[in-house]
Amino acid sequence: MQHTYHIHGMSCNGCRNHVEETLLKVTGVSKAMVNLEKAEATIEMKQHIPLAKFQKSLKDDGGRYSIHNQGEQQHHLEPKKEKQPQGKSTGTFYCPMQCEGDKTYDKQGDCPVCGMDLVPLQVDLSAEDSSANGQESTYKLLLKKFWVASVFTLPVFLIAMSDMLANNSLYSIMKQQYWNWVQFVLSIPVVFYAAWMFFERAYRSIKTWHLNMFTLIGIGAGVAWCFSVFGLVFPDFFPQQFKTESGAVHVYFEATTVILTLVLLGQLLEARAHNKTNSAVKELLKLAPNKAVKMVDGEEVEVGIDSIALHDILKVKPGDKIPVDGTITEGESSIDESMITGEPIPVIKKMGDKVSSGTINGNQSFLIKAEKVGSDTLLSQIIHMVNEASRSRAPIQNLADKVSGYFVPTVVAISVLTFIFWAIWGPEPAYVYALVNAIAVLIIACPCALGLATPMSVMVGVGKGAQNGVLIKNAEALEKMNTVNTLIVDKTGTMTEGKPTVEKVGVLDSGFTERDILQYIVSLNAHSEHPLAEATVKYGKVHNVKILKSFHFKAITGKGVEASISNNHVALGNSKMMSYAQVEMTINVIEAAKTFQKQGKTVSFLALDKKVVGYVVIGDKLKDTSAKAVKALQSKGIDVIMLTGDNHNTAQAVASELNLTHFKAGMLPEDKLKAVEKLQAKGKVVAMAGDGINDAPALAKSDVGIAMGTGTDVAIESAMITLIKGDLQGLVKAKYLSEAVMKNIKQNLFFALIYNAIGVPIAAGVLFPFFGILLSPMIAALAMSFSSVSVITNALRLRTIKIST
Known part of the structure; x- marks a missing residue:
């Protein structure tokens, strides 16, 4: 039979696993499945088990969780408030051993599970x-x-x-x-x-x-x-x-x-x-200024950082830290962004360019309009993400947890056997030898180093990544990145700069002028957020083109846009958009576009009432680091595949420049998703790097989703790793970092396990018959203490590794 109960007090996967294990221990339970989101436990049993038995089991386990029938009042069953830690991300302390996953606690003290000192969370x-x-x-x-x-x-x-x-x-x-x-x-x-x-x-x-x-x-x-x-x-x-x-x-x-x-x-x-x-997080915290200069009625007023509101105009003076994320409205300067991107060379920022909080101004003043303040700024999000990732569990830690679960009972058993052995066969005073050696076994066999091996490396590694412009969402991403053998990349904004510019407006119908074609294109794209659309709108503004009113606007993902303008049905986009709008593509139209496409340019066709009347040529320069990054990844044995929604000719031109042998053009979001699934079905470990909304499904499906920090919020939310600079060189850093962290974790696990494998037998007195050597409990205590410190010290070495080429 099967019953479903409500579980109160869970807040993370650690809680879920713990409740599930506790319920499974109840005699007569054949299966227990706990759902964290629904706060439910579905229990299968051979015969009916009274609810009170489950309640007692959870109460005896510490009283942090309670169980009751669906719909039943909770107030009689809730544990005492002081025993119940707060849920994920609501408290300010957490256990470094991650006993209950990523749960956090309101008060400083001991972990309710393992007893370790709770560590403050920034x-x-x-x-x-x-x-x-x-x-x-x-x-x-x-x-x-x-x-x-x-x-x-x-x-x-x-x-x-x-x-x-x-x-x-x-x-x-x-x-x-x-x-x-x-x-x-x-x-x-x-x-x-x-x-x-x-x-x-x-x-x-x-x-x-x-x-x-x-x-x-x-x-x-x-x-x-x-x-x-x-x-x-x-x-x-x-x-x-x-x-x-x-x-x-x-x-x-x-x-x-x-x-x-x-x-x-x-x-x-x-x-x-x-x-x-935690030094990386602390260094990031130091970047945030406490004060800012706000422009009020033309006057400079110094205000606290908490007083800044959206759209406020702020003045950034030479040498000052930029207080919030915003756009330069007046002036220009060189900005040192090394603390966020990891790149040492200052970047020239002009009017209209975006700047980030925590970066440092050069030698010129400028004005910015505040666009993201408080916890919405890039710096705050980085700090939050680093904290979350630092507390996450790597899958390899499951091995350490499993070993630790059997370790302590085994050590206690060895200690008892040591006492018995020395009491029976040891020299006089036999019982004294038995007691001392049994205690030495208990003291030296500390599993703390084993528990700290993974979280310490993850914490330092995540911080190192943040300092180099690589944001890791969780520890699993680091572990998976180490095994990635196939990388799928988008073209626009990933391989290219993502700053497209209009190079030509072409006319294919004598009834229209170049300005007419441009006016229709700009009027259509005025409602679109696509980078290519923004480029045409910007070009239209420079040429003082008047925007016509449009109705029934519709964006077709991966294809283009359509609307009604001046009583005409207007469509703009690639060849797939033309097919969608039932527009016939003549040979002349196709040939007119090929010349530009073979140069790596993007061509969008304009159709009025199912007839192509013009086109726009848009160029997007390859990033200077793309070729170097692709070469470095290929040298690591990673197969780099470019999937783009652009046409075949443009894709081929870019692939040739980057020495890519594998690429596919005309890819819609669902096509990219299917490509990821197909590669995974072949046993490939797939990473996907992209920056647009159309990349989000593939990013979420891939083993490791990598978003460009210059891309959309949707892409970043779907990804496991974010490259702040939006540069593939950051992906190389992520690969090197994952290799270094996983190597460090394995070293720590080896140190912890080999230490106990050698230390316990010596403490038990295995060397005494041959060399007369016994290990004093005091020496065992000293060695035990330094075993944990050695693991942390090894993890700290990650702070000095080089992850850039």
């Missing part, structure tokens, strides 16, 4: 101060606890180590039993203040059965401390082999305090290193 420009303060406060708190632990641990350590001296002068002051009591008192602030959070996290991990590094630390250090306290209070309970010559039981207060202090040091170093992984 969501937007206004959140910079609060996020920075949150991260700084975490670091300062850890630093304070570390110093407290160090102050009390040092004397404990010295007292314990004095035992190794032949004539211990401390015992002349008082007996060993009393010094053990001193160690106990000194250990209390370390255990119950400085490191108490580790035991809380260990308890939570066992309660929710999300076993992690704190499970091992809590059990290991807790057993050592409790054993010592018990031995101190009830020494007669233990056999002689547990006692020293003075009759006092061996205590491990020094091992407990040193282990906890070293783990604190590891957490402190992680907090410091993790702070560096």
Whole structure:
């Protein structure tokens, strides 16, 4: 039988997966499917299971989610508000281990699943101060606890180590039993203040059965401390082999305090290193100016950035940062856009050109009209996208998660077997050896490095891409880009500059003049947003052409436009548009266009009442970097294919110039989509680069959609990677970046796995029979702490890699 219930409290795929796993564990459930969008769980069971059983299962798991019948009131079943983290993108903190996917939390503290310190998330420009303060406060708190632990641990350590001296002068002051009591008192602030959070996290991990590094630390250090306290209070309970010559039981207060202090040091170093992984976002945040100069009735008024509204006129002085996205209305200057595009050479901007917030003005003043302000600016969107991508999960992380799920129970089992083995076959005092080695196994086998291996590399890699004008929407894009072997590119705006200009207006009917043809073309295109249409309208304005009224305007995607003008049916577009409008194309008309098309030009035909009367020739120069980028991609083994809606002759001319052997012309949006599907059916991993609305379906269908930042919002929304400069050279950067990040992730996973593969057997005492080597729990704690730091340090190397050719 099958029942559907409502689930309350989910906000991300991490929640969905977690609820699904919890429900599947309920006895009698054969299948459970959870839908995040509908907030529903469909459960298949052999026989009816009471709802209360599912409710108890979710409650025992931590109470973050609740389940009830469809339509039932929720207020009796909702978990306490303080336990329920906020949904995706509403909070300002997240777990670096990504335990619940991309979920964020309102309050700073511990992850409710793994116990790691939640990391501040810089969501937007206004959140910079609060996020920075949150991260700084975490670091300062850890630093304070570390110093407290160090102050009390040092004397404990010295007292314990004095035992190794032949004539211990401390015992002349008082007996060993009393010094053990001193160690106990000194250990209390370390255990119950400085490191108490580790035991809380260990308890939570066992309660929710999300076993992690704190499970091992809590059990290991807790057993050592409790054993010592018990031995101190009830020494007669233990056999002689547990006692020293003075009759006092061996205590491990020094091992407990040193282990906890070293783990604190590891957490402190992680907090410091993790702070560096966000450096790219912080550098972007610094780009945003706080003030701007606004023109009010001809006067310059300094205002706060939050006071700027759409269409305000702002003055940008030499050396100033541009405050918002806008268009230059007066003046010109050179703009340093390197912080957004990654290109070091300043760009000359003139009247009518667009400028972006955060870029730096050169040595001339100019006026701009504000077109995007606040969170709508390019800089804000970049910061938001970088934050989102930094928290996303790469598919390769599923492997690490799967290994971690079995890892902790396996380590606990190895620790128990280690104790049994040493207790039975170990030298005297056998139980002492057994206890120490069992604790060493628990402490050294930290899965934290394994959990951090992927997210740290992704975070640094995404930031590196943003600094070089490559915006990564999610970690999956980075991983897939590494395996791409086929690239589909559009022509206009991708291979070419996307700034078409009218080169000729031709007349094919003696009843019309060139100006008449131009007037019809401009009047039709005045309603279109296509780049080619904008070029003709701009050309018409230069020639003072009057725009005629048009009715029933209609744009035919991939073909052209049509409308009624002066009681005539007018159509403008390519040969497919002429067929759509039932216009006959004579040989003379076709031949007139071929000459220009073979030069790589685009020809649009104008038809009045089903007769071609003229045409317009539009040229679009190839980008200087297109040929170099294509060559670099081909050298990487990527097959580059150009699909364009333009005619065959024009496409062939462009393909020849770029040394492309594969291209297709006359491609409509559905044709590009089918081309992607056909290549994928052959087993190809396909990336698609485009900039127009007509590219959006293919971008969404491809394995990796790549949008030109100079293109339409629809194309950018459909893509997984955005090249801010709208340059194929950015695609080469994306390829190099993906290779570097995936290599770094694999290195991190190797380090983490090989470290545990070697460390656990040594801690268990496998070298003792051959070399007499045993690993102290204190050394194990030090090695464990630095394993996580080594993973983060390796990830930080990505900041220095070169991803441009």
